[in-house]
Amino acid sequence: MTFIRRAAACSLLLGILILISGNVAAQTQINWDAVQKEALDLFIQYLKIDTTNPPGNETRAANFFAEICKREGIEHKIFEPFPGRGTLWARLKGDGSQRPVILLNHTDVVPHSPEFWSVPAFSGQIKDGFVYGRGAQDMKSVGLAQFISMLALKRARVPLKRDIIFLATADEEAGGLQGAGWFAKNHAELLGKAEFLFNEGGNNVVDAGGKVLAIGVGPSEKTPAWLRLTATGEPGHGSVPRPNSSVNRLLRALNRLLEYSPPIHLTPVVEQSFKALAPLMTTELAAKYSNVRDAIKDPAFTRILESDPGAKALTRNTISVTMLNGSNKVNVIPPVATAEIDTRLVPGEKLDRWIAELRGVIKDDSIKIEPILAFEANASPIDTEVVKAVAEVVNRRYPGAIISYPVLAGFTDSHYFRELGIHSYGFSPFVAPNRELGGGFHGNDERIGKKAFVDGVKFFYEIVERLAK
Ligand SMILES: [Zn+2]
Numbered sequence: 001m002t003f004i005r006r007a008a009a010c011s012l013l014l015g016i017l018i019l020i021s022g023n024v025a026a027q028t029q030i031n032w033d034a035v036q037k038e039a040l041d042l043f044i045q046y047l048k049i050d051t052t053n054p055p056g057n058e059t060r061a062a063n064f065f066a067e068i069c070k071r072e073g074i075e076h077k078i079f080e081p082f083p084g085r086g087t088l089w090a091r092l093k094g095d096g097s098q099r100p101v102i103l104l105n106h107t108d109v110v111p112h113s114p115e116f117w118s119v120p121a122f123s124g125q126i127k128d129g130f131v132y133g134r135g136a137q138d139m140k141s142v143g144l145a146q147f148i149s150m151l152a153l154k155r156a157r158v159p160l161k162r163d164i165i166f167l168a169t170a171d172e173e174a175g176g177l178q179g180a181g182w183f184a185k186n187h188a189e190l191l192g193k194a195e196f197l198f199n200e201g202g203n204n205v206v207d208a209g210g211k212v213l214a215i216g217v218g219p220s221e222k223t224p225a226w227l228r229l230t231a232t233g234e235p236g237h238g239s240v241p242r243p244n245s246s247v248n249r250l251l252r253a254l255n256r257l258l259e260y261s262p263p264i265h266l267t268p269v270v271e272q273s274f275k276a277l278a279p280l281m282t283t284e285l286a287a288k289y290s291n292v293r294d295a296i297k298d299p300a301f302t303r304i305l306e307s308d309p310g311a312k313a314l315t316r317n318t319i320s321v322t323m324l325n326g327s328n329k330v331n332v333i334p335p336v337a338t339a340e341i342d343t344r345l346v347p348g349e350k351l352d353r354w355i356a357e358l359r360g361v362i363k364d365d366s367i368k369i370e371p372i373l374a375f376e377a378n379a380s381p382i383d384t385e386v387v388k389a390v391a392e393v394v395n396r397r398y399p400g401a402i403i404s405y406p407v408l409a410g411f412t413d414s415h416y417f418r419e420l421g422i423h424s425y426g427f428s429p430f431v432a433p434n435r436e437l438g439g440g441f442h443g444n445d446e447r448i449g450k451k452a453f454v455d456g457v458k459f460f461y462e463i464v465e466r467l468a469k
Contacts, residue, residue, distance in 0.1 A: 028156045030461075036454040039148045040131070042068070043453065044124035046140050047133030053108035058170035058179070059086030061107035065147060065168055074154055079187070085170040085178045089190055092150055094160035094468060099195035101386075101467055102165045102422065103150065105143030106172030106179060106200075106413065109135040116444040130438050130447040137441045139200040141448050143168055145429050145460040146198065152461050153468070162468040163192055172413050175373060180413035184420060194422050196386045196467070199414045201426020203406040205280065206433045212398035213280055217390050218426030220269040220347040220379035221408035222313065223415070225354060229253060229339045230368040238331035246337040247326045253362040254321055254339055260361045262317045264302070266293055267348035269379040269407055270314045276404040313409040317354060318344045340372060347377045347407060375411075378418040386425055389467040397459065398431070429456035429463070 049060045062078045065088045069076040076090035088107075094100070112121045112134050119125045121134040133140070150166050169179035184191075201221065205214040231250035236242055271292055278289035285304075288295035295301045296315070306312040323340035327333065345354055351374050358369060382405055391403050406426070414424040430437060432452035440446030 027158055030152055030156050032458055035148065035152055036457055039144060039457045040450065040454055042148070043131065043141065043144045044126075044133075046144055047124040047131070047135055048122050050122045051108045052111050052134070053171060053173045054111075055084065056108050056170055056174075056178075057084045058107045059084050062086035062088035062168060062170075065090065065166075068147075068151070072151060072154060074150070077190075079183065081182050081186070082170075082178045087170050087179050087183055088166075088168040089183070089187070090150065090166040091190075091192075092154055092160060092164040094162045094164070096163075098161040098468075100163035100165050100192045101464070102167055102191060102194045102197040102417065103146035103464070104167045104169065104180065104197050104199040104413065104417070104424075105139055105146055106170070106176070107140070107143065107168050108170055108173050108179070109138065109140070110173050110442050112446075113444070118445055121446070126450060127447075129436075129450050131450055131453060132445060132447045134446055136446045136448045137438060138446070141430065141453055141456070142200055142428060145453075145457045146464075148457050149461040149464040153465065158465060158469055160468045162195070164464065164468055165191060165194060169413065176413040176416065180416050184416040188420055191417075191420070191422070194417075196384070197414065197417050197422050197424040198386075198427050198464075199412055199417075199424055200428070201406075201408045201412050201414065202428040203404070203426075204428060204431050205404070206431060206437075208433050208435075210433055212401040212431055214277070214402045214404040215390065215394045215398065215431065216404045216406040216427070217382070217387050218406045218408055219272075219382055220377075221411045221414065221426070222344045222346060223349070223375050223377035224373055224411055225317075225343045225345050225351055225371060226373040227341050227343060227355070227358075228368075228370050228372050229341065229362075230370070231337045231364075232335060232366065233333075233337075235335040236333045238333055242333055245333045246335060247333070249364060249367060250324075250326070250337040250339055253364055253367050254341075256361050256363065257319055257341070257358065258321065260319070262319070262357070264296055264315050265317060265346050265349065266296065266315060267346050269347050269405075272382065273314070273405045273407045274311075276402065279402050310409060313344070314346065314407050317346060317349060344409070345377055347379050349377055351376075375415045376419065378415055380418060380423040380425060384423055385467060386423065389463055390427070393459070393462045393466055397462075427463075429460035431456065431459065 051058050069090050078086050080086045119132045125132050171179035201218045203216040206212050231246040233246035274289045274292045278286040320342040322342050326337040417424045430452045436449040438448040
């Protein structure tokens with residue numbers, strides 16, 4: 001189902017103090033207390049929408065945003081290429097002198113186990129200064145901050161050089177093929193040759209005393225290379241063992257993979273990420289982080305670097321054996337046995353080269369290796385207007401904080417848009433010490449600090465305004 005709504009010009013000006021002189025419509029000033037209160041109310045409503053994927057039902061979330069767009073006179077459209085899996089696209093027009101910026105967010109959330117939660121996961125309850133709900137971190141909070149930015153720009157009649165495109169997509173938690181992937185493939189024309197995109201995936205560093213040390217603008221992520229290994233062999237009865245049965249071949253191959261440690265493979269985007277963090281290190285480590293390529297020749301340094309599992313995941317391709325399938329009867333030697341393995345590649349790695357490396361490790365040409373899900377690893381540059389805009393706002397808000405360029409060990413929908421040539425960045429506007437930020441990302445009692453949330457809404461607005469005005 002596809003439909004379009006274009007409502008009349010906005011008549012609701014909640015939160016806006018109009019500063020109009022004469023009869024020319026001028027920009028209005030934003031009353032942030034009112035906007036932040038409204039943002040919190042909308043966030044709670046949004047958290048109450050159950051978009052657990054599977055099955056998703058993201059059309060509910062698309063309708064939530066569409067209703068507000070309709071009320072506010074923001075151009076928008078819902079796409080539902082798969083039943084219940086709605087994606088919302090909305091646009092604020094600029095004057096066209098610069099290319100659009102996309103605010104990308106996914107509306108689906110991962111499943112939860114109610115018995116481990118202290119509040120119902122879709123109640124949007126506020127408790128002890130935290131807003132609870134599945135999606136509070138990942139990523140309904142970011143999506144709402146993005147949406148409020150667009151809304152506030154619209155209401156304040158800020159003249160824009162770029163279109164602002166808000167894209168709330170389905171299915172990210174299952175790979176995005178029914179959401180962002182579908183949209184990027186089928187409706188690139190609605191992205192208006194966008195130049196930039198904001199998505200989830202940044203990482204900010206704040207010390208326990210509340211001093212902001214680093215604001216992250218994530219230019220890249222590791223890439224999944226999910227592979228299926230298939231072994232074949234002569235079938236038979238379990239009473240007569242066959243040394244080269246499919247199962248035995250597969251187990252030998254997997255065992256070789258488990259014993260294998262992929263070598264350090266430092267790519268430029270990861271090198272740049274370490275270098276950006278150097279100012280936060282002790283003098284001795286700072287010198288090493290500034291030049292990780294040389295520093296990792298020293299095993300003592302590599303041990304220090306890789307004692308952080310997050311850092312280790314960025315320096316090497318990784319292998320996790322996750323799914324196995326052999327006979328469905330204990331006394332039958334099956335003709336085929338399969339394993340699915342979750343391997344992740346450092347940005348810049350090539351899938352063919354990696355599979356060739358694994359073949360060399362497995363040393364059994366009869367085992368077939370095929371990709372189940374794999375993307376081209378990609379990265380965005382850091383000498384762009386987005387990074388400049390963030391740095392400018394950060395200098396004003398958090399003097400002394402550095403801009404870092406974190407590379408995500410997981411993956412998001414950004415790769416679909418980088419494939420279209422759009423510079424895409426992971427960014428979170430929520431800045432607080434861990435104890436005030438909340439947590440529970442994909443876990444129990446997912447929550448975000450109320451203050452961190454409302455502050456973040458304004459922070460995000462400032463960046464979008466700086467970039468598009
Ligand atoms: Zn997410």
